[in-house]
Amino acid sequence: QINRGGEKIPATEVEGHLLAHPGIRSVALxxxxxxxxxxxxxxxxxxxGGPAPDRRELAxxxxxxxxxxxxxxxxxRTI
Structure with missing residues (x-):
């Protein structure tokens, strides 16, 4: 879990949403x-397969x- 200024961000929740993007094969937050x-x-x-989506597109x-x-x-970051 990531703590951003007191707000808790469950990595697995965000990763699940990101994996639904057609331009992402795998992800780690x-x-x-x-x-x-x-x-x-x-x-x-x-x-x-193609270029990775950028931060704005993913947001x-x-x-x-x-x-x-x-x-x-x-x-x-693309790996």
Missing amino acids: VAAPDPDFGERPVAFVVPA AFLADRGLAAYKAPAEV
Whole structure:
């Protein structure tokens, strides 16, 4: 669980939503240090064939699925 400024973010919940994106084959959400909030969520994604979706695209996708904005990854890295 990631603690972003007192807000709890269950990694498995966010990963489940991200895996529903057609451009993602696999994903891991991890906590990274953040000077203002203590921790921030960072997604490491393996694309499903084409270019990986960027942070903005994923934030919009997650919002459409009803996920709270504070749970969206602050950063997305392709592996």
